[in-house]
Amino acid sequence: MIEIEHLHKTYRSGFTMKPKLALKDVSFNVEAGQVYGFIGPNGAGKSTTIKVLTGLLNFDSGKVLVNGISPRNVKSREYIGYSPEQPYFYDYLSGRELLRFYGKLVGLKGAELESRIGWALELLHANKDWIDRRLRSYSKGMMQRVGIAQAILSKPKLLILDEPMSGLDPMGRRDVREAIQQLNRDGVTIFYSSHLLSDVESISHKVAMIVDGKIVREGTVDEITESCGVEYHVRTRQAILEADLPRGVSLTGHPQEFICSDDVARDRLLGYCLSNGIAVEKMDHKRPSLEDILTEEIARADA
Amino acid sequence: MQTLNHIGIIALNTFRESIRDKILYNIGFLAIALTLFSIVLGEWSVFDRSYVIKSTTLSVMSLSGLLISIFVGISLVQKEIQRRTVLTLLSKPISRVAFIVGKYFGLLAVVIVHLSLLTCIYYCILWVTNSGPTVSLLTAIYLIFCEMAVVIAVALLFSSFSSTILSALFTLGVYFAGHLSDQLLEQVRFASRMGELHGASSAILEKAAVVIHAVFPGLYRFNVTNYVVHGVQLPDMYLFWNSVYALGYIGVFLAVASWWFSRRDFL
Numbered sequence: 001m002i003e004i005e006h007l008h009k010t011y012r013s014g015f016t017m018k019p020k021l022a023l024k025d026v027s028f029n030v031e032a033g034q035v036y037g038f039i040g041p042n043g044a045g046k047s048t049t050i051k052v053l054t055g056l057l058n059f060d061s062g063k064v065l066v067n068g069i070s071p072r073n074v075k076s077r078e079y080i081g082y083s084p085e086q087p088y089f090y091d092y093l094s095g096r097e098l099l100r101f102y103g104k105l106v107g108l109k110g111a112e113l114e115s116r117i118g119w120a121l122e123l124l125h126a127n128k129d130w131i132d133r134r135l136r137s138y139s140k141g142m143m144q145r146v147g148i149a150q151a152i153l154s155k156p157k158l159l160i161l162d163e164p165m166s167g168l169d170p171m172g173r174r175d176v177r178e179a180i181q182q183l184n185r186d187g188v189t190i191f192y193s194s195h196l197l198s199d200v201e202s203i204s205h206k207v208a209m210i211v212d213g214k215i216v217r218e219g220t221v222d223e224i225t226e227s228c229g230v231e232y233h234v235r236t237r238q239a240i241l242e243a244d245l246p247r248g249v250s251l252t253g254h255p256q257e258f259i260c261s262d263d264v265a266r267d268r269l270l271g272y273c274l275s276n277g278i279a280v281e282k283m284d285h286k287r288p289s290l291e292d293i294l295t296e297e298i299a300r301a302d303a
Numbered sequence: 304m305q306t307l308n309h310i311g312i313i314a315l316n317t318f319r320e321s322i323r324d325k326i327l328y329n330i331g332f333l334a335i336a337l338t339l340f341s342i343v344l345g346e347w348s349v350f351d352r353s354y355v356i357k358s359t360t361l362s363v364m365s366l367s368g369l370l371i372s373i374f375v376g377i378s379l380v381q382k383e384i385q386r387r388t389v390l391t392l393l394s395k396p397i398s399r400v401a402f403i404v405g406k407y408f409g410l411l412a413v414v415i416v417h418l419s420l421l422t423c424i425y426y427c428i429l430w431v432t433n434s435g436p437t438v439s440l441l442t443a444i445y446l447i448f449c450e451m452a453v454v455i456a457v458a459l460l461f462s463s464f465s466s467t468i469l470s471a472l473f474t475l476g477v478y479f480a481g482h483l484s485d486q487l488l489e490q491v492r493f494a495s496r497m498g499e500l501h502g503a504s505s506a507i508l509e510k511a512a513v514v515i516h517a518v519f520p521g522l523y524r525f526n527v528t529n530y531v532v533h534g535v536q537l538p539d540m541y542l543f544w545n546s547v548y549a550l551g552y553i554g555v556f557l558a559v560a561s562w563w564f565s566r567r568d569f570l
């Protein structure tokens with residue numbers, strides 16, 4: 001559904017048109033039917049990539065295809081629904097008038113348009129009385145819902161959402177999460193960026209992590225977290241002196257609790273306990289979260 | 304067909320946006336007030352009353368049309384970019400050409416409504432003051448409309464790549480150059496014939512005047528107020544050829560605006 005290969009994008013700003021490389025050799029694929037999360041810190045290049053996909057930004061080099069068509073071609077947007085980060089709309093219109101406007105632009109009219117608006121509002125739990133009020137009175141959460149509603153009006157094959165959950169309260173986040181999952185069950189491919197990594201972990205089939213304009217990790221959440229190794233937490237019934245700890249094992253701060261950096265260190269510690277008659281009370285394994293990995297990648301990029 | 308549909312929808316939305324703009328009402332009320340004031344001017348003036356009313360009102364139409372074309376026209380594209388509404392709009396399967404042309408027709412519709420309203424008031428005043436309302440006055444109003452149609456295209460062209468203030472200044476510059484280019488060329492040629500300009504400076508000045516005259520739209524062609532008010536017959540096909548002239552410039556300006564707008568990045 002989305003193919004990006006060796007994408008480069010430079011911004012030029014200021015009087016001297018000083019160049020700044022925003023995307024450096026970005027490559028990834030999104031297959032049809034996936035929910036694909038795109039994560040990274042502010043300014044990493046998430047919105048730039050999304051705007052290239054939607055034809056809002058030109059790019060320097062590389063190959064970008066949306067459903068097999070270059071985003072430079074207007075036809076590519078026939079298959080896309082897009083909601084920008086912090087959507088802004090014509091505030092002199094009501095939410096329903098705005099949806100009618102966008103619906104007409106994608107070729108809907110009459111009863112079909114009205115029924116599609118009703119469907120989109122129901123899906124986002126936005127079919128309330130505020131939808132007929134002027135947009136200038138809307139909260140950020142209401143605006144976000146209207147933004148997603150206008151994006152799905154055409155029943156697109158690919159839905160691109162830039163930070164769809166920002167500005168939403170927990171109920172709103174749940175509604176949007178459920179809407180994304182429902183649309184995906186109906187066959188819509190979803191590509192979205194988010195800062196809320198717990199949501200990304202829970203609903204994405206695949207994830208790409210972008211830091212400083214480069215893709216640093218890509219794969220399923222399990223693949224990414226497993227590739228960073230598993231830590232083992234062991235608690236014994238007796239204390240062990242730090243000097244006696246096998247290689248790869250460290251204290252957590254408590255004399256009876258230890259962290260083993262990998263399974264070899266874990267086996268060394270268990271062997272030590274066995275040979276010294278120390279009983280093991282509890283053992284857990286812990287994978288790093290996406291947040292841990294992202295933090296580590298940001299620190300690496302800064303260094 | 305789909306492109307025409309997009310142009311229509313954008314034009315309608317632009318029209319709806321513009322008629323809710325406070326600037327439009329301020330300009331409209333000012334124009335109506337000045338039109339009514341032309342009755343008083345007619346009474347005070349030493350010239351023929353009907354001449355003063357007719358020429359003043361046509362000038363008010365031209366001036367208010369210009370203000371709408373510049374101030375509303377320029378803000379149309381700039382507002383879309385600054386408020387980032389352009390992001391959602393252009394992510395739909397709409398070409399940037401359709402966006403620019405739709406904006407153009409939306410504002411053109413606003414100018415048509417404005418001029419129609421003033422025309423109704425104008426004819427009422429002429430009828431009430433018994434100043435000889437003739438159909439030929441519509442010729443001048445039609446040419447004011449043609450002039451505004453060109454000015455809106457100029458405003459859209461500049462607003463497709465520069466800031467609001469710069470766009471307003473550039474458009475005003477084109478407006479004045481378009482009105483004065485004819486006189487400038489005549490004056491330079493006259494001075495040259497009279498021997499007031501010599502050698503290289505004469506040739507350079509004359510070439511510069513010829514270039515300005517050729518490049519800028521000759522907006523002076525659309526000002527026929529004096530002829531119409533005095534009942535002077537315009538040449539045959541004058542309206543037709545000037546309509547073609549205006550369409551030519553509008554086409555070029557919109558094409559350049561669309562081309563420039565298509566190359567823009569939207570952050």
